[in-house]
Amino acid sequence: MEWVESVILYCLKKINNERTIYSVYHILKGKKSSQTIQDIHLYSLKRLFGVLEPLARDSFEEIIHCMRDNGWIIEQGEQKYLLSSSGEQRLKNIGIPIFLNGWRYHHVTTIFWERFSLLVQVVSNLINQESSYIPIQKNKKVLFWVKAVLKESHLSRSEIGEKLYEELNECFEDGKGIDPSMIVFRLTGFRQIGLTAQQASKKMNVNVYEYHLTFTNTLHYLIEKIETRGANFPILTHLLKGLELGDELTITARKTWKLLSQGYSIEMIAKNRNLKTSTIEDHLVEFALQIDRFSIDAFVDKELQLEILQIANQAATKQLKLIKEKVSRASYFQIRLVLAKYGDRQWN
Known part of the structure; x- marks a missing residue:
C-alpha cells in the first residue's frame, strides 16, 4: 500500500503535530464538517479531500500502527505523530499521486465515472449493432444523459466509436505515470463485462485501497484534461456538461x-x-x-x-x-x- 501510506505520511507532515490522526482520517474520507473543511484549507490538503472514501477506520488505524512499528512516524501522545527521518525519506522516494484533486472533483467523480462507463458500453454495443443488453448503470439521469449525447453528436455509429477512441487515446498520451488499464479493466462493452473494484485490485495485485486511490487519480486526470482542453475532446467534453466543478458549500x-x-x-x-x-x-x-x-x-x-x-x-x-x-x-x-x-x- 505504498501510495496509501505515502498519502497519510504527507498529511501528517502537513499538519505538523497540530491535529490528531483522526483529522487526517476525516480529510481522506471527505467528511464535510466545519473542522475538516477548515483543516484542508489551512494545511493545504484540499487535493486529498475524500480521495479514500472507502477507507475503514480500523484499516486506517492498522496502517498508522504499521508505520509506527516501521519507524516512519514517532508518537507524540494523544494520537499525534511526527515523521521520522526514515518516514521523510520514504515520502520523498514514493511521493503522492500527482493528479488527485479531491476538493475540486470529489463531488463529481462518481457521476463522471457513471457517465463515462455507460457511454463506452452504449457506443461499444452500437458499433456491433447489439440492442439487447443490460445497462451497466441504473441511474436514470445518466441513462437520459447518454441518449442526449448520442442525439447531439450527429455522428454515425462507427464515427462516434472512432472519435471516442481517438479522444481517449489523445487524453492518455501525455499522462505521465497514468496507467489506463486501471480504468479499462472496469469497462463493460460488447459481450464483455467490466471488473468490479475488488476484482480489478486482485488482477492488478494491489490492496483494494491502493487500487481505489490509483483509480481516483486516473479519473481526476481525465477530468482535469477534459476541463482544461475541452476543445480537443468534443465527445468527452459532454461528460462534464452540467456538472459544477470547484469549491462546494455544504x-x-x-x-x-x-x-x-x-x-x-x-x-x-x-x-x-x-x-x-x-x-x-x-x-x-x-x-x-x-x-x-x-x-x-x-x-x-x-x-x-x-x-x-x-x-x-x-x-x-x-x-x-x-x-x-x-x-x-x-x-x-x-x-x-x-x-x-x-x-x-x-x-x-
Whole structure:
C-alpha cells in the first residue's frame, strides 16, 4: 500500500503535530464538517479531500500502527505523530499521486465515472449493432444523459466509436505515470463485462485501497484534461456538461448564506433555522474559506484581524488554543474566521 501510506505520511507532515490522526482520517474520507473543511484549507490538503472514501477506520488505524512499528512516524501522545527521518525519506522516494484533486472533483467523480462507463458500453454495443443488453448503470439521469449525447453528436455509429477512441487515446498520451488499464479493466462493452473494484485490485495485485486511490487519480486526470482542453475532446467534453466543478458549500451552509445575504444576524439565522449559534458560526467560517467576496470585517475589526495574524505568524501555528492565549480578547470564532480568511495565504 505504498501510495496509501505515502498519502497519510504527507498529511501528517502537513499538519505538523497540530491535529490528531483522526483529522487526517476525516480529510481522506471527505467528511464535510466545519473542522475538516477548515483543516484542508489551512494545511493545504484540499487535493486529498475524500480521495479514500472507502477507507475503514480500523484499516486506517492498522496502517498508522504499521508505520509506527516501521519507524516512519514517532508518537507524540494523544494520537499525534511526527515523521521520522526514515518516514521523510520514504515520502520523498514514493511521493503522492500527482493528479488527485479531491476538493475540486470529489463531488463529481462518481457521476463522471457513471457517465463515462455507460457511454463506452452504449457506443461499444452500437458499433456491433447489439440492442439487447443490460445497462451497466441504473441511474436514470445518466441513462437520459447518454441518449442526449448520442442525439447531439450527429455522428454515425462507427464515427462516434472512432472519435471516442481517438479522444481517449489523445487524453492518455501525455499522462505521465497514468496507467489506463486501471480504468479499462472496469469497462463493460460488447459481450464483455467490466471488473468490479475488488476484482480489478486482485488482477492488478494491489490492496483494494491502493487500487481505489490509483483509480481516483486516473479519473481526476481525465477530468482535469477534459476541463482544461475541452476543445480537443468534443465527445468527452459532454461528460462534464452540467456538472459544477470547484469549491462546494455544504447544503446547510447555502441556506445560511441566503439568509445572511438578506441582512439576518447570526442570532436571527440560528433562531430562523432552529440551529445553534455555533453551527451558524461554522457556516461563516466556511464562507470565509470559500467565498472571496465575503468580508469578515463585521465580525472581527481590522486591528484584531492583524493582531491574530501576527501572533499566528510569530508562533508559526494554526492551533486556536495557542493563539487564544496570546490574543485573549479574541473569541475562538474570531480566530477561526481570520485563519479561514487569510491563514492559508500566510503560510502556504
